[in-house]
Amino acid sequence: MKSKAEIVIIGGGVIGASIAYNLADKGMKDIVVLEQNYIASGSTGSCGAGIRQQWGTKMNCLLSRKSMEIFENMNEILDTKRDIELKQGGYLLLAFSKKELDQFKENVKLQHRYGIPSELLTVKEAKEIVPQLNTEGITGATYCPTDGHANPFRVTQAYVEAAQRKGVEFYTYTKAEDIITEKGKIKKVITDQGEIQTNKVVNAAGGFSKEVSQMAGIEIPTKSERHEILVTEQVNPILKPMVMSFSYNIYCQQTPDGSFVMGYGDPDEPESHNIKSSWQFLEEMSKKATHLLPFLKKIRVIRQWAGLYNITPDAQPILDEATDLEGFFMAVGFSGHGFMIAPMTGILMSEMILGEELSIDIELDLERFENDRLILEPSVV
Amino acid sequence: MDDNTIVCRCEDITLKELRDLIKEGYTTLDEIKRALRLGMGPCQGNICLDIAAREICKMTDKTMEEIKMPRKRPPVLGIKMGELAGDQDEK
Numbered sequence: 001m002k003s004k005a006e007i008v009i010i011g012g013g014v015i016g017a018s019i020a021y022n023l024a025d026k027g028m029k030d031i032v033v034l035e036q037n038y039i040a041s042g043s044t045g046s047c048g049a050g051i052r053q054q055w056g057t058k059m060n061c062l063l064s065r066k067s068m069e070i071f072e073n074m075n076e077i078l079d080t081k082r083d084i085e086l087k088q089g090g091y092l093l094l095a096f097s098k099k100e101l102d103q104f105k106e107n108v109k110l111q112h113r114y115g116i117p118s119e120l121l122t123v124k125e126a127k128e129i130v131p132q133l134n135t136e137g138i139t140g141a142t143y144c145p146t147d148g149h150a151n152p153f154r155v156t157q158a159y160v161e162a163a164q165r166k167g168v169e170f171y172t173y174t175k176a177e178d179i180i181t182e183k184g185k186i187k188k189v190i191t192d193q194g195e196i197q198t199n200k201v202v203n204a205a206g207g208f209s210k211e212v213s214q215m216a217g218i219e220i221p222t223k224s225e226r227h228e229i230l231v232t233e234q235v236n237p238i239l240k241p242m243v244m245s246f247s248y249n250i251y252c253q254q255t256p257d258g259s260f261v262m263g264y265g266d267p268d269e270p271e272s273h274n275i276k277s278s279w280q281f282l283e284e285m286s287k288k289a290t291h292l293l294p295f296l297k298k299i300r301v302i303r304q305w306a307g308l309y310n311i312t313p314d315a316q317p318i319l320d321e322a323t324d325l326e327g328f329f330m331a332v333g334f335s336g337h338g339f340m341i342a343p344m345t346g347i348l349m350s351e352m353i354l355g356e357e358l359s360i361d362i363e364l365d366l367e368r369f370e371n372d373r374l375i376l377e378p379s380v381v
Numbered sequence: 382m383d384d385n386t387i388v389c390r391c392e393d394i395t396l397k398e399l400r401d402l403i404k405e406g407y408t409t410l411d412e413i414k415r416a417l418r419l420g421m422g423p424c425q426g427n428i429c430l431d432i433a434a435r436e437i438c439k440m441t442d443k444t445m446e447e448i449k450m451p452r453k454r455p456p457v458l459g460i461k462m463g464e465l466a467g468d469q470d471e472k
Contacts, residue, residue: 038412045415082416153415233423233459257418277455286465297463302423303454 011204017159018346024166046307070343091147207308209332234258391422
């Protein structure tokens with residue numbers, strides 16, 4: 001292990017890997033990434049693998065649209081060894097009330113302002129895209145044909161390998177245990193494998209963002225909670241888009257290998273680091289999914305798992321440098337959509353760290369939670 | 382066993398694919414599982430994970446005791462979603 005580094009990134013998920021790659025691509029040397037387990041072992045590897053651009057805030061729209069452009073060219077940009085399995089089958093978002101449909105209309109206007117090719121659909125048009133859909137109670141939908149899916153392990157590994165070729169060192173099974181500071185400056189990071197002297201640290205710790213911030217004495221308003229997912233056996237391609245609803249609370253997509261991946265958010269889920277599976281989820285998920293997409297009744301569930309959402313009060317991430325601790329950068333609180341905006345997050349964080357002009361004007365600082373400048377993202381599951 | 386032997390029947394993975402990955406530096410079952418989808422099929426890794434563990438031992442200095450099995454996730458066997466949802470006619 002190196003005893004000195006220009007920067008230490010804590011977290012070997014897609015966010016940490018994307019930041020490391022972009023920093024190295026801009027010429028930074030001596031970059032170290034610490035990962036307590038293996039690459040993508042936390043939130044990245046347990047996510048639903050969806051990539052969506054249909055958001056309800058300017059920031060999420062911009063981050064996701066620009067990230068999709070990168071996903072579309074990722075195999076070439078990163079010279080990936082294994083295809084990232086991008087599938088752009090679209091996202092069909094379902095509204096179940098007039099109020100929700102009105103919100104969708106606002107969202108589409110916003111999305112068009114930032115170049116996202118979404119459209120408002122009638123129930124009949126939605127059924128043309130997904131003929132198997134049970135339209136009972138549905139008032140309308142929106143659809144974006146370029147939304148879709150990519151393989152989170154492949155994407156993260158592609159960033160890791162591209163970063164390694166540029167000299168970045170990834171230490172897996174290495175846990176950051178403390179950050180030593182002195183007079184508002186970072187001195188070193190202590191790990192269970194040794195110490196690394198550095199003046200810059202990036203908190204990209206996903207479900208453990210709060211704990212890593214606390215090591216540096218910084219309090220952040222993120223909380224982790226379990227979100228469960230299941231996957232079915234593989235069948236022939238029969239469902240093109242991701243089918244999703246915020247009010248009915250579901251997402252379900254057929255991945256390129258043929259299996260269906262689906263989940264919902266439990267509103268009563270407590271803050272924790274619990275990632276155990278529950279039978280309640282299996283039963284409730286099956287009821288929800290087979291009601292909306294009855295053909296799923298005949299398909300077998302083969303595995304369920306759970307991962308952590310790291311949630312902020314406005315469901316938008318914190319991309320910032322701490323005001324009280326020079327060189328302490330945060331890319332945390334992605335609230336369940338970190339994977340899909342990781343490409344742009346890596347670019348913005350590398351610009352912020354190197355003191356360059358940011359390619360998007362972001363309003364994702366930590367102070368927004370104190371100053372009550374919150375813009376709530378209405379579209380999350 | 383020769384290179385073309387299928388080590389994971391659910392995902393059609395050959396011994397060569399597995400050995401190539403171990404040579405690349407993937408030496409834990411968790412990492413191999415996610416790179417190759419080995420053990421992610423209907424059998425839940427009951428066949429392939431032991432074979433993969435033995436290959437890691439043969440090709441590295443690890444012993445079987447040092448190889449950690451991936452976290453077991455339910456269900457043990459595939460169950461139709463209709464049955465889980467409580468549909469009487471699906472049973």
